[in-house]
Amino acid sequence: MKKGLIIVVAALLPVLGWAAGGAPTYPDDDIDINWDDKASMQRGARTFVNYCMGCHAVGYSRYDRVGRDLGISDEQLLENLIFTTNKQGEQTKVGELMTINMNAEYAEQAFGIAPPDLSLIARSRGVDWLYNYLRGFYIDETRPFGLNNGVFPNVGMPHALVELQGLQAPKKVVKTNSEGKEEEVIVGYEIVKPGSQSKSEYDQTVYDLVAFLDYVSEPYRQTRHKVGTGVIIFLFFFLILTYFLKKEYWKDIH
Numbered sequence: 001m002k003k004g005l006i007i008v009v010a011a012l013l014p015v016l017g018w019a020a021g022g023a024p025t026y027p028d029d030d031i032d033i034n035w036d037d038k039a040s041m042q043r044g045a046r047t048f049v050n051y052c053m054g055c056h057a058v059g060y061s062r063y064d065r066v067g068r069d070l071g072i073s074d075e076q077l078l079e080n081l082i083f084t085t086n087k088q089g090e091q092t093k094v095g096e097l098m099t100i101n102m103n104a105e106y107a108e109q110a111f112g113i114a115p116p117d118l119s120l121i122a123r124s125r126g127v128d129w130l131y132n133y134l135r136g137f138y139i140d141e142t143r144p145f146g147l148n149n150g151v152f153p154n155v156g157m158p159h160a161l162v163e164l165q166g167l168q169a170p171k172k173v174v175k176t177n178s179e180g181k182e183e184e185v186i187v188g189y190e191i192v193k194p195g196s197q198s199k200s201e202y203d204q205t206v207y208d209l210v211a212f213l214d215y216v217s218e219p220y221r222q223t224r225h226k227v228g229t230g231v232i233i234f235l236f237f238f239l240i241l242t243y244f245l246k247k248e249y250w251k252d253i254h
């Protein structure tokens with residue numbers, strides 16, 4: 001009996017720890033991705049190749065598949081989305097994977113940790129987390145890059161979109177946490193050095209980027225939903241058909 005209790009408590013420990021240690025994060029907004037908004041995902045793809053692909057790959061996607069799914073022609077891909085080259089210095093071809101050439105060893109030296117592949121990031125972190133993370137960089141002189149993040153404390157990534165968002169300083173208040181200790185929590189941000197975009201423009205840029213990452217994490221989702229609807233409609237008609245068939249079979253017996 002005692003042993004059983006210990007096992008139950010041990011099993012619950014991670015859950016309890018998570019509940020108690022869940023430090024507040026800021027920002028904390030929710031978004032819904034519109035899977036039909038191809039234009040938004042196209043803009044997101046452009047932001048991704050321009051601002052993120054220096055460090056992160058989405059190595060399970062091919063350029064031409066992305067182009068087909070999002071309505072971008074091969075010529076447009078070559079002109080606007082493909083900035084990487086192969087070892088001979090030739091531009092990457094449209095049929096190739098969206099990988100990058102950054103050497104993991106170099107990356108670890110530069111950032112302390114290699115930038116992960118982002119193919120599945122929208123599924124592992126969730127779109128809300130990504131939306132908040134990319135809007136959560138704030139000035140913190142104690143950090144190597146002079147910036148910290150309200151959603152991912154002490155993150156090793158520099159703020160890649162800083163020229164768009166500008167720099168923001170945190171508004172902090174002192175609160176008593178669940179253990180009765182006083183701690184500083186961030187309750188808002190204030191732009192102290194504007195970037196090239198206004199707040200609402202920047203929110204839209206990040207939304208588009210997250211929409212692209214969400215698409216990349218499951219490119220066949222639209223197909224899956226279409227096929228699913230078709231199957232349900234088919235089963236419905238099949239049900240009616242079998243109902244009349246049953247009536248036909250049993251009509252002489254009753």
Ligand code: HEC
Nearest residue numbers: 051052054055111113114115116121155156157158160161
């Ligand atoms: C200069 C290199 C660099 C650029 C550019 C860059 N990142 Fe990063 N990124 C990193 C590094 C390094 C990490 C690992 C940070 C850590 O774990 O502390 C990281 C981590 C992340 C993570 C968190 C992954 C996790 O652990 O769950 C996300 C999400 C992310 N980056 C998204 C982006 C997006 C989106 C862009 C483009 C706007 C971008 N990054 C641009 C270097 C970069």
